[in-house]
Amino acid sequence: MLVKGTPIDKERVKNILIIQLGDIGDVVWATPTFRAVKEFYDGARVSVLVRGGTERLLAGDPSLHRIFEVKGGKGVSFHRIKKDVGLIRELRRERFDLVFDLRLDDRGAYMALLTGAPARVAQPNKNLSWRNRFFTHLVEPSVSEEPVRGAAEQSLRTVREVGVESKDSKPRIWVPAESMKRVRKLVKDEDMDETDGWITLNPFSRWRYKEWKYEKWVEIIDWLWNQHNISTVIVGAPDERKRGDYIAGRCAGRVFNLSGKTQLDELAGILSLSKLHIGVDSAAPHIAAATGTPTVIIYGPSSWRDWAPLGEEHIVIAPDCDCAPCHKKGCEGKGWSRCLEELAVDTVKQALEDRINRFVVGGRI
Structure with missing residues (x-):
């Protein structure tokens, strides 16, 4: 359910960034979301922002246009943002129409805001209410009567709430030749x-x-x-x-x-x-x-x-x-x-x- 923002015009979305700043397993489990977004926004370019060291896993993924990486560990600080200035400039040059942040932490929220994208989507974090202001759209996943199994579903639930349909929730990795x-x-x-x-x-x-x-x-x-x-x-x-x-x-x-x-x-x-x-x-x-x-x-x-x-x-x-x-x-x-x-x-x-x-x-x- 969309709890903040108005419906996104699918036809106007041509360039998308998905942020997943989790560990290796988180990135692997997010691959069905990358595919689902690419299939739904047919013709749009889909790029991802991940933590340094995990980007090699995605090098062969045919659904991705570009892979950006942030250096360092988790969390955010002025010093870290200062080190990310070059990356932020590169992201802004991409002129993304839409950004999804698949996590609930602060660093992804800062990066989403600093891209300058007109539409920024995430789930709300009730413990970081200030973070929620960084997004133009907040979504609350629909409550399921059955327990949701599989970490892939946790990511897919974010994008589904803005209309993205997913045919397959199985993680896939393509190893380059x-x-x-x-x-x-x-x-x-x-x-x-x-x-x-x-x-x-x-x-x-x-x-x-x-x-x-x-x-x-x-x-x-x-x-x-x-x-x-x-x-x-x-x-x-x-x-x-x-x-x-x-x-x-x-x-x-x-x-x-x-x-x-x-x-x-x-x-x-x-x-x-x-x-x-x-x-x-x-x-x-x-x-x-x-x-x-x-x-x-x-x-x-x-x-x-x-x-x-x-x-x-x-x-x-x-x-x-x-x-x-x-x-x-x-x-x-x-x-x-x-x-x-x-x-x-x-x-x-x-x-x-x-x-x-x-x-x-x-x-x-």
């Missing part, structure tokens, strides 16, 4: 066998209380090799490489550690070639699912209902205990989670066995 060329060179250099394939594994999270014991991952990797003759490829960020070495060094099975060896677009390429992805609650499963790879995701204290990929090719392993999800940073705030500590290796093996039989041996969807 140049990126795939670098990926295949890396695969060759690492002596990985693309013909036989592999399962990718991301055991790491920014928050340790979301991680499973590394020794249990060693058991899984060895089981995949001994039982199924499947190699494992560990993926992660540069600061996770030593932890990847720790896991790989304790494995008897065939394993490769690519942590820190890929940019985001190349990581997407590796994941797209994977037979299956398994990991904890982090960015990698979202990317894998968006490239079409089946996933097995382990959740602990955080809720999977809003974030887990939808579809029969994806499965969630959630703790069987009354206290989960608790949404806390570990038990008693100590940075570790009992629900994950007690998760049995056999439980994970059972989920993997099912996925392997359906999507690896039987072929990918």
